[in-house]
Amino acid sequence: MWIEIPREFMMTVRTRVAPSPTGDPHVGTAYIALVNLAVARQNGGQFVLRIEDTDQVRSTAESEKAILESLRWLGLDWDEGPDVGGDHGPYRQSERSALYAAHCQKLLDTGHAFRCFCSADRLAELREAQRKAKADFGYDGRCIGLTPDEVKARLDKGEPSVVRMKVPREGRCVVQDAVRGPIEIEWRTVDMQVLLKADGLPTYHLANVVDDHLMGISHVIRGEEWISSAPKHLLLYEYFGWEPPQFVHLALLRNPDKSKLSKRKNPTSLLWYRRMGYLSEALLNYLAILTGGLTIPDGGEERISISETIEQFVLNEVSQGGPIFDLGKLDWLNARWIREGLTDEAWLARVQDWALEPERLKAIARLARSRTVKLTDLVGLTGHFFAGFLPLDADEIRKVASSDEQVLQAMHFAYEAVNAVSPWDRASLLSAFEDIARFQGLKLSKLIPPMFLVLTGRVTGPSLFDVLELMGRDIARSRLQMAVQVLGGVGKKVVKRWDKEWQTHLARE
RNA sequence: GUCCCCAUCGUCUAGAGGCCCAGGACUCCGGCUUUUCACGCCGGCAACAGGGGUUCAAAUCCCCUUGGGGACGCCA
Numbered sequence: 001m002w003i004e005i006p007r008e009f010m011m012t013v014r015t016r017v018a019p020s021p022t023g024d025p026h027v028g029t030a031y032i033a034l035v036n037l038a039v040a041r042q043n044g045g046q047f048v049l050r051i052e053d054t055d056q057v058r059s060t061a062e063s064e065k066a067i068l069e070s071l072r073w074l075g076l077d078w079d080e081g082p083d084v085g086g087d088h089g090p091y092r093q094s095e096r097s098a099l100y101a102a103h104c105q106k107l108l109d110t111g112h113a114f115r116c117f118c119s120a121d122r123l124a125e126l127r128e129a130q131r132k133a134k135a136d137f138g139y140d141g142r143c144i145g146l147t148p149d150e151v152k153a154r155l156d157k158g159e160p161s162v163v164r165m166k167v168p169r170e171g172r173c174v175v176q177d178a179v180r181g182p183i184e185i186e187w188r189t190v191d192m193q194v195l196l197k198a199d200g201l202p203t204y205h206l207a208n209v210v211d212d213h214l215m216g217i218s219h220v221i222r223g224e225e226w227i228s229s230a231p232k233h234l235l236l237y238e239y240f241g242w243e244p245p246q247f248v249h250l251a252l253l254r255n256p257d258k259s260k261l262s263k264r265k266n267p268t269s270l271l272w273y274r275r276m277g278y279l280s281e282a283l284l285n286y287l288a289i290l291t292g293g294l295t296i297p298d299g300g301e302e303r304i305s306i307s308e309t310i311e312q313f314v315l316n317e318v319s320q321g322g323p324i325f326d327l328g329k330l331d332w333l334n335a336r337w338i339r340e341g342l343t344d345e346a347w348l349a350r351v352q353d354w355a356l357e358p359e360r361l362k363a364i365a366r367l368a369r370s371r372t373v374k375l376t377d378l379v380g381l382t383g384h385f386f387a388g389f390l391p392l393d394a395d396e397i398r399k400v401a402s403s404d405e406q407v408l409q410a411m412h413f414a415y416e417a418v419n420a421v422s423p424w425d426r427a428s429l430l431s432a433f434e435d436i437a438r439f440q441g442l443k444l445s446k447l448i449p450p451m452f453l454v455l456t457g458r459v460t461g462p463s464l465f466d467v468l469e470l471m472g473r474d475i476a477r478s479r480l481q482m483a484v485q486v487l488g489g490v491g492k493k494v495v496k497r498w499d500k501e502w503q504t505h506l507a508r509e
Numbered sequence: 510g511u512c513c514c515c516a517u518c519g520u521c522u523a524g525a526g527g528c529c530c531a532g533g534a535c536u537c538c539g540g541c542u543u544u545u546c547a548c549g550c551c552g553g554c555a556a557c558a559g560g561g562g563u564u565c566a567a568a569u570c571c572c573c574u575u576g577g578g579g580a581c582g583c584c585a
Contacts, residue, residue, distance in 0.1 A: 020585045055584055120583070127582090134510050137581050162583050180514080189512045189581080197583040204585050228513055228580040251515075251578090258577055289521065289534095298523070298533040319522080321515050322578065329521065329535045339548075 013045030014218050017071075017078075018208070020052045021064035024269035024474070027325070028223065028253050028261060029067065031287045033076045035250060036221050038293070038313040040079075048215060049081030051092040052208070054201045059094070062423065070270035074280045075306055080215075088215040093207050100202035103210050103240070104163050104195055112239040113195060115151045116143040116164045138191040139164065163196035165205075165232065165239070173231035178219070178246045179316055183227060190231045205229060209236040217245050221315075224249040224322075225260075248315065251322040253290065258324065263419075263477070266325055272474035276388050277354060281305065281341060282334035289329075292319030303336050355386060363470055367462045381461060385471065390457040390479060392486045400449040400459060406440060407450050408487045409498060413439070414451060415480040424473050426465045433465070439505045454483035 015036035019029045033049075040047035049071070053059035068083060080086025090096055107113035116139075123139070130137050144166070146154075155161065168187040175183040195206040202210070212220060227249050237244040255265035262268065267276075273283050285304055288294055293313040296302055304312070342350065355361075368381040384390060401407035417432040437447045448464050455476060456467060468476055484490060490498075 018585090022585075052585065058584070116583095123582085131510075136511060160583095164583095183513070185513065191581070194583050199583080201583090203583070208585090223579090224514060225579055225585090249514080254578080256520085260579070286521095292522075295523080296533080300533080302521095302534065319515095323522090324520060326520050326535070332535055335548090 011218055012216070013040055013043035014048060014216050015040040015045065015221060016048040016050055016212070016215065016217050017076075018050045018052045018211075018222075019067050020055065020058075021060060021067055022055060022058040023063055024263070024271060025063075025067040025070035027268050027270055027273065027283075027287075030071065030074055030076065030270060030283070031253055031290065032221065032223060032250060033071060034284060034287050034309075035291055035293065035313075035315070035318070036219075037076050037078075038288075038310045039219055039221060039315055041310045042313065045218070046079040047077075048086070048088070048217070049078035049091065050211060050215070051082055051094075052204065053092060053094045054204065054207050056094075056199060056201060060422075064092075066271060070274070073274060074270070074284055076284075093202075093211065096207070096211070097201060099214070100207055100210055101196070101200065104202065104206060107165065107195070107239055108163060110239070111166070113163050113165045114144050115146065115155070115161045116194070117146075117154055117159050117161045118142060136189060138189075141192065144192075160198045162194045162198055164192045165195050165236065167192050167232070167235065173234060175227070175230040175234060175247065177227075178248045179318060180249065180320060183230070185228070185231050187231070190235075193229075193232050205232050205236065209233050209240070212245060213237070213240070213242045219246045219248065221248040221250060223252055225252060248318075250291070250318060251320055254322045254324045256324055256326075258322070260322075261325055264481075266327070267474070267478065269474050271472065272478065275472060275475055278330065278334050279337045279341075279350065282330065282337040284309070285337070286330045286333050288313070289333075290323045290325070292323070293317050303333065303341060360470070367466055367470065371462065380458075384456040384458070387457070388475070388478075389482055390454070392454055392457075392483060394486050394488070397450050397453055397483065397487065400453055402442065402446060404487075406442070408484065408490060410436060410440060410447055410450065411454065411480055411483045411487060412490055412495070412498065413502070415477065415484060418468075418473060418476045418480060421473070424469065426463075426469045429465045429468050438509075439502060455479050 017029065017033040017036050019026075037047045039045075049068075051064055051067075053064070064082075068081075071078075078084065080088060080091060082089075082091040085091075093100075104113065108115070118139075126140060127137060143164075167190050170187060172184050172186045173190070175185065177183055193205050194203050196202055211217075230247060230249075234244055253261040255261055257265065259265070267273065270283075274280075284306055285302075288304060288306075288309040289296075289302060291313070293315060294304065294309065295312075295314070295317060296304075338347070364382050364385050365378070368378055371381055372378060397407060398404055401410070413436045414433070417429075417436065421428045421432050433447060433451070434444055437444045440447065449459055452461065452464055452467075453459050455464070455471070461467065
């Protein structure tokens with residue numbers, strides 16, 4: 001007799017987190033990783049880390065390194081990944097290009113995809129026209145009817161092209177979300193997505209589906225921003241003749257104003273949380289609470305370790321409304337972990353790790369040495385390296401600036417610069433601040449005093465740029481943001497005007 | 510604009526038709542404890558977005574409205 005065995009008991013549970021190394025390690029990545037890790041572990045499966053670096057322009061090795069280190073700091077250890085290897089490697093998409101090209105060719109051969117020669121300009125115009133006509137957005141299918149001979153001729157001429165997937169124009173797609181249930185989306189609202197870019201590298205959509213299949217991923221647990229492209233992914237599985245994985249879309253973490261978590265409104269970088277002195281246990285604990293997958297009884301303990309989280313987490317219970325990331329509650333949890341979650345020895349070790357990290361301490365001591373008369377001077381000279389937010393007084397800041405408007409504008413542009421500077425080093429920082437001084441028609445030496453004050457809490461000290469390099473982007477960003485706020489803040493209109501002035505300044509140079 | 514997701518205190522949530530004039534936690538406010546502060550303990554404020562159904566009975570099920578969010582890239 002034949003007994004049907006439910007699919008989930010037949011196959012190994014394999015989950016993954018697939019960050020893109022294009023910036024600071026994001027707290028949202030940790031959130032998604034945590035859920036994936038919990039699901040894999042509680043089912044005796046594997047958790048995979050894959051680097052999605054198909055965007056050659058924006059991906060950096062620096063970012064990848066920071067992401068790996070941050071996730072490891074949190075204790076979100078993966079079974080397979082670019083640094084630990086595994087049977088389904090390589091785990092960096094930039095090293096898998098041939099695989100995607102071959103799969104894309106299959107789609108071309110079976111008529112599920114087509115070459116498209118439309119220029120970026122034409123597509124921009126098309127979008128503009130569609131916007132004006134209030135029509136659905138999307139590719140209009142111009143190249144879909146090209147004959148094989150035409151395609152070959154244009155390819156031979158060396159015309160740049162991309163590969164797009166064919167998408168039905170009618171009917172509807174049903175995305176089965178394992179916790180939300182079925183989501184129906186009409187095919188006509190789904191764009192004929194580019195699969196292979198002009199540089200020969202795949203887009204997220206292709207790479208993601210090919211990798212998830214080849215890596216045996218059973219559950220794709222990702223952010224809800226992917227719901228609208230899920231039909232494309234489902235269609236690709238169908239085109240390839242593959243069984244799709246279980247999909248789960250998690251609600252996005254929010255700013256206090258309910259928009260998607262962003263660094264301008266709430267700290268998002270894991271490096272910030274670490275530097276600010278949050279314990280990895282507390283941050284992970286808080287993220288676990290935010291998933292909604294832990295049901296804590298009335299008056300029950302909320303301080304929960306990662307192993308308890310893995311044990312108690314229930315995927316079906318995750319909340320579907322996006323939770324606001326509340327630093328206040330994180331603080332409370334962090335304090336409790338510090339007070340109650342560590343032995344005296346462990347606490348000492350944490351303090352040492354955080355404050356006495358040898359390389360950093362060496363650099364700080366070196367920086368302060370020439371201004372140190374007695375060792376006791378070190379506290380005043382370098383204390384800000386161990387502080388979070390500094391107490392700022394608007395009048396004190398204005399005292400060392402040339403005018404109220406000037407100093408506020410300087411803080412604003414310094415904030416922007418600190419966000420953009422790459423690489424984060426003395427030279428780039430210096431040149432960014434020189435730009436601001438030139439823009440304001442000020443000598444750098446006039447710009448620096450208020451900057452120094454808001455960034456270090458003092459008016460004098462070692463070179464601002466040495467200090468900044470060591471301080472790191474995250475703390476600098478927070479302090480500048482605070483400075484702007486303390487000085488009264490800037491409205492959107494003013495920002496717009498300033499940006500315009502900045503642009504004309506650039507053009508003049 | 511179009512499509513999709515979501516909706517209980519300010520915030521995170523409990524609640525799977527009667528146990529709910531809605532419980533817990535963070536925050537805030539009182540009080541107690543205390544050589545200060547913090548911790549701790551005790552207490553308090555505070556929510557079912559609105560309107561229609563279904564039902565003997567709805568925070569819970571259905572529909573509409575409203576509100577919030579996301580997506581609409583040769584970014585992920």
